[in-house]
Amino acid sequence: MLEYLKMDLWSPYVAGVGIGVLSILAFLLSDRPIGCSTAYARTSGMIERIFRGPKVSAKAYYRKFEPVVDWEVMLVIGIVIGSFFSASLSGSFRLETVPPLWADRFGPDPLLRVAAAFAGGVLMGMGARWAGGCTSGHGISGTLQLAASSWVAVIAFFVGGVATAMILFGAGG
Amino acid sequence: MEGMTEDTLKGLRSKRRAQLAVGLSIGIVFGFLLQKGGVTRYDVIVGQLLLADFTVFKVMASAVIAGMMGVHILRRLDLARLHPKPGSWGSSAVGGLIFGVGFALLGYCPGTAAGAVGQGSVDALLGGVGGILLGAGLFAAIYPRLEEKVLKKGDFGDATIPEILGVNPWMVVIPAALILIGLLFWIEGTGL
Numbered sequence: 612m613l614e615y616l617k618m619d620l621w622s623p624y625v626a627g628v629g630i631g632v633l634s635i636l637a638f639l640l641s642d643r644p645i646g647c648s649t650a651y652a653r654t655s656g657m658i659e660r661i662f663r664g665p666k667v668s669a670k671a672y673y674r675k676f677e678p679v680v681d682w683e684v685m686l687v688i689g690i691v692i693g694s695f696f697s698a699s700l701s702g703s704f705r706l707e708t709v710p711p712l713w714a715d716r717f718g719p720d721p722l723l724r725v726a727a728a729f730a731g732g733v734l735m736g737m738g739a740r741w742a743g744g745c746t747s748g749h750g751i752s753g754t755l756q757l758a759a760s761s762w763v764a765v766i767a768f769f770v771g772g773v774a775t776a777m778i779l780f781g782a783g784g
Numbered sequence: 785m786e787g788m789t790e791d792t793l794k795g796l797r798s799k800r801r802a803q804l805a806v807g808l809s810i811g812i813v814f815g816f817l818l819q820k821g822g823v824t825r826y827d828v829i830v831g832q833l834l835l836a837d838f839t840v841f842k843v844m845a846s847a848v849i850a851g852m853m854g855v856h857i858l859r860r861l862d863l864a865r866l867h868p869k870p871g872s873w874g875s876s877a878v879g880g881l882i883f884g885v886g887f888a889l890l891g892y893c894p895g896t897a898a899g900a901v902g903q904g905s906v907d908a909l910l911g912g913v914g915g916i917l918l919g920a921g922l923f924a925a926i927y928p929r930l931e932e933k934v935l936k937k938g939d940f941g942d943a944t945i946p947e948i949l950g951v952n953p954w955m956v957v958i959p960a961a962l963i964l965i966g967l968l969f970w971i972e973g974t975g976l
Contacts, residue, residue, distance in 0.1 A: 618820070620820060620821070620822050621817075621820040621821060623821050623822065623823075623839045623842035623843045623846070624842060624843075624846045625820075625821075626817045626818070626820050626821025626822075626823075626843050626846075627821065627842060627843040627844065627845065627846025627847040627850070628846050628847070628849075628850045629813070629817045630814065630817050630818075630821075630843065630846075630847035630850075630851075631846065631847040631848065631849065631850025631851035631852075631854065632850060632851075632854070633810050633813055633814055633817070634847065634851040634854075634855070635850070635851055635854035635855055635858065635864075636810060637810055638855050638858060638864040638865075639793070639858060639863060639864055640793070640796060640797070640806050641797060641803055641806050641807070641810075642797045642864070642865065642867075643867060644867055645810065645814070647893075647894040647895040647898070648894045648916075648920070650894075651894055651913075651916045651917055651920045652920040652921075652923070652924065654917060654920075655917045655918070655920040655921035655924065656921070656924065658917065658921075659921055670924055670925075670927075671927055671928045671931075672923070672924035672927040672928075673924060680804070681804075681807075682803050682804060682806070682807035683807065684807075685804045685805075685807035685808040685811060686807045686808070686810060686811035686814065687811060687894075687895070687898045688808060688811060688898075689807065689808045689809065689810065689811020689812040689813075689814065689815060690811045690812075690814055690815035690818065690895060690898040690899050690902065691815060691898050691899070691901050691902040692811070692812050692815060692902065693811065693812035693813055693814060693815025693816035693817075693818075693819070693899075693902065694815035694816065694818060694819040694824055694898070694899035694900070694901070694902030694903050695815075695902035695903070696812070696815075696816055696902075697815070697816045697817075697819035697820050697902075697903075698819055698902060698903035698904065701820075703903060704903055704904050705903075705904050706904045706906055707904060707905055707906065707907075708905075708906040708907050709907070710825070710826035710827055710830075710891065710905070710907070711827055712826060712827040712830055712831070713826065713830075713891070721906075721907075724907050724911070725906070725907055725910050725911045726911070727889050727890075727911070728889070728890050728891070728907040728908070728910070728911020728912055728915065729910065729911040729914060729915040730886075730889055730911075730915065731885075731886040731887070731888070731889025731890030731891070731911065731912075731915060732886065732890050732897070732911050732912045732913070732914060732915015732916045732917075732918070732919060733886070733915045733916075733918050733919040733922065734882055734883070734885050734886030734889065734890075734915075734919060735883055735886030735887060735890055735893070735894065735915065735916055735919060736886075736894075736915060736916035736917065736918060736919020736920040736921075736922070736923065737879075737882055737886075737919040737920070737922055737923045738879050738880065738881070738882030738883030738884070738885070738886055738919075739879070739883050739894060739916070739919075739920070740879070740919075740920050740923040740924070740927075741875060741878065741879025741882055741883070741923060741930070741935070742871075742875055742876050742877075742878075742879025742880045742882075742883055743869050743870070743871065743875055743876070743879070744869055745883065745893055745894045745895065746844075746887075746893035746894070746895060746896070747893070747894070747895045748869070749869065749876075749880075750844060750893075751844060751847050751848055751851065752851070753868065753869055754848050754852075755847075755848045755851035755852040755855060756852075756855065756866045756867070756868050756944060757852070757868075757944045757945045757946060757953065757956055757957070757960065758866075758868030758869055758871070758942065758943075758944050758945075759868075759871060759940050759943050759944065759945055759948060760868065760869050760870060760871020760872075760875075760876045760940065760942065761868070761869060761871070761876075762945065763871060763873070763876040763877055763880065764871065764876040764877070764879070764880040764883075765880070766880070767876065767877045767878075767879075767880025767881045767883070767884060768880050768883050768884045768887060769833075769884065770880075770881065770884060771880065771881040771882070771883065771884015771885050771887065771888070772833045772883075772884040772885075772887040772888045773833050773834075773835065773884075773888075774884070774888075775833075775884060775885045775887075775888035775889065776830055776833035776834050776888040777833075777834065779888060779889070780830075780834055
């Protein structure tokens, strides 16, 4: 058992079925699907409120998604903890700013990597809220409910993602 | 017996602190599985977008197959309700494409970025978490202007595919599961 937990990687099918079981548990125990991007919207609202005061909560978007710590914010905090456990057990935890594939293409400059990641993050944060969900909320929880919105969204995620990645890395390269 | 299960579930679902604990617990196992599955790694995610490594698809498809069967069984037993998100072409498709561009630049998604932070990826913390928070905040600022003009264009509400087709959900669940399993076998067959 411990040997298994210490492994660097599991079969993607074991990890995937496990995530499927978690999404079933979320419906059963909490009457809700698993999602991540709303947590970022709420947290962003909480941070903005620190600087700009209670009027932030009156924004139309935050009346819909109140800036408070909820189930989903706890879920995202849990993801950081769970991943840290997994990486620590296998000894794969290490501070890394420039992933190897990025370094191969764009060089080892950490500032360039963080700037690109930040630009991507801003687009992703906007896009996720624009589409009403991310790879978890639409990509897994929504598609498994067979929601029309989620199938459209997940196809768009990957069309946009594949096209951009091919341009960045040179198609076929 | 059935009434008891329902009451217990109702009680659990209405307790705020217990729910925060459930969210945290599910998150911890979720993060563990994402990291073990390899999908908290930039190289694996971008490898998927370059169609060179199908780990992300394998994880997502097997999660969807298992979750889809389980949730529809629970629903049949009256132990779960569906919560499909509303959508429209202006929201789901346009927002999805913007997300996709960000996905390729960042190389993580909102959930796997959190997982990558847990394994020590500094780019996921500074660029990913920081950028996503700013992007979500910017969206909240422009939301009132987008709402009527863009987000409601081509509205299809919170319909599910079985509802649109007017068929029993199992008529879609079973073929969808078989197609995904077929795709997985095909991908394994090509050695990707």
